[in-house]
Amino acid sequence: MNEAIRNTAAQPLFNPLSPDFISDPYPAYARLRETEPMYLTPFKAYLASRNADVAMILRDRRFGKDFASRTIARHGPGIMEEPVFRSMSHWMLTQDPPDHTRLRGLVVKAFTARRVEDMRPRIQAIVDDSIDRVEKNGHMDLIADFAFRLPVIVICDMLGIPEQDRVIFFQRERTGGRLLDPVPLSRAEIDEANEGHKNSLAYFHKLFELRRREPGDDLTTQLVQAEEDGSKLTNDELCANIILLFGAGHETTVNLIGNGLLALHRNPDQLALLKSRPELMQNAIEEFLRYDSSVQTTGRVALEDIGEVGGKEIKKGDAVLCLLGSANRDPAAYPDNPDKLDITRQNIRPQSFGGGIHFCLGAQLARIEAEVAISTLLRRLPNLKIDDVVNPQWRPTFVLRGLKTLPASW
Template sequence: MNEHVQTASTAPLFDPLSPEFIRDPYPHYERLRTTDPMHQTPLGNFVASRHAEASLVLRDKRFGKDYVERSIRRYGPKIMEEPVFRSMSHWMLQQDPPDHTRLRGLVVKAFTARRVEDMRPRIQQIVDQTLDAIVGQGQMDLIEDFAFRLPVTIICDMLGIPEDHREVFYKSSRDGGRLLDPVPMTPAEIEQANAGNLMAQTYFQQLFELRRKSPGDDLTTQLVQAEEDGSKLSNEELTANIILLFGAGHETTVNLIGNGLLALHRNPDQLALLKANPALITNAIEEFLRYDSSVQLTGRVALEDIDDLGGKKIPKGESVLCLLGSANRDPAVYPDRPDRLDIVRPNVRPLSFGGGIHFCLGAQLARIEAEVAISTLLRRLPELRLDDVENPEWRPTFVLRGLKRLPASW
């Protein structure tokens, strides 16, 4: 017994790639919130685990992304020669104003609540077609066979990726998440990421050519035209941000659907409640987002010295990692048993989509996709059971929290 106590106390408070952490980060978060809510890691980052500090940092103008400087600090001066880091430096997600403002302004119209609501019939059609193809089999992997196809199809629609190009995207591996983790990548991981980035760049350059010749009613056409305007968008920015939209447009939604389905099946009372009253789905999605967020962390850099954040001084240039998954279970905001799944919980406002100027562009799209996917599955396959509710296989990344597979039968 004593040995166990020893390792628990000497283990680092924040070790996000350890198997225990990936399996269930929430006890670790509770320890951080109660013992060291603005924890400083050996790498110098500060880790904000409470809702108050995390939500403040996301919205405060004294914090920004400062991506190039931050990467050089972590990896050394040559890091921006690595293609994948160069590409990411152009992502609007990693930009500060005025570049962020310019880039986001070019795509924001495609994601308005109105535009997204108009996509609901198409979303329903894809979910129904996916289930039609599989309903006779009696079993499937809820991730690959179900959750994955919907958001990939929708983002392909939005980007104007032709139908006959899509098979490769349905089959593509989902290992890009490692890029976002707060643990430095090895040279081998960087090399692998570069190869993935090169493949994506090569494909999208071809898509740009296609859309220059035959414009469509899609985001790629819109951005290609902005690029030709010269002042609005460089080719490198265009390529990087299409890659970002493609990745962000499916990866996290797959996880939201998978994590939500797992949470329901781990809480049979809540599953029964939702089946009995399907109208609860809208609030249920907010609760899934809160309870087991697809995105566990987002970071900012102090753009000036900060005298006091949760009792710590943050020097200019240091990163603050906002633990969204921890903030979402902070008893200061959710006093009623925050570790419990409760699909009728009042006032659920998860931090899962971030906040401030980088608030997730696709938040409303993700909500509707998850809503249609989960409610249709429960309606059409009411007898569905997960093969292993207790020990599902998580993907080995931390920032993007999701399941590798989730076998089910009916």
């Protein structure tokens, strides 16, 4: 199952966990767009690599999630008995209406544009504190010391996680990304994921008890109260979606900040331009999202016969993986050199946050966090240099694209 999908005997067309692909997936995406824009993989899922096809699939209600059938097709019939996958089946992210509508409705108010904008001073304070901690050292890891701290603290604030408990989240290994990859996991990887899930559950059960005794103005209190209502949320859904909110609330933003900083330092002309014209920052964030997306793919299943998409007949039950990273570099959507970082690029419409009813709840929060983080870093540490922009350490995951470490000095 985990073999390369081959175009010729010598040239892998798509091998998402190979070191070359993890380092730079974009040449493989270009081959897919040009030769097989709707490629059927050995695990019976199509890969949609062109922007127009991806945009249509994400927004067309004839496609849904059907998480269980997609997971069983990849791992075999026993997989849904594994605690971590059973929990994932309750995520709002993996649900179709009406359950998706009900679950998303319980948390959407926490992510309105006004509430997120009101968090800007708190975001600024966290960023300044992170820089204060390391400024005198002259060096730091831009992931662990900077990009990771901000979104973890913000999501802890939103979930009402007490200050004294937060150290456990800073110390935890970031190993969950493999769960989302479209290739089967080994038994050891499933066991590790189950153990991590058990530890998360143990913590969040304590948090639920705390918020039942001491309600607060936070998402955990809101969801605990919905669970007590009975008709709004089951206990399994409460546990699963708190874990989802915590993970989704920081993982992708860490990657957005890290990938954006690396892209800037690999393109010194763009770095100099952004330093001289800080008003370009919001547009630069959109270009970072397009250029090297934190999330590289998202899956759908055809809920009925669809007809031809990308030259292939898509029938009811067919699984499609939308390659967001490929769509973002499609010359048909970005004719002006899509492989170039251009912070002045006009009409950027990145697919990075998904689309349709599953469009990322935290999109605007991630944008603001990245905007404040990167603009403050450029202002306060203008001489910062990344130690190695040529061979950085990428995390060995495909769906979530991000760096393990990014050492820098000034």
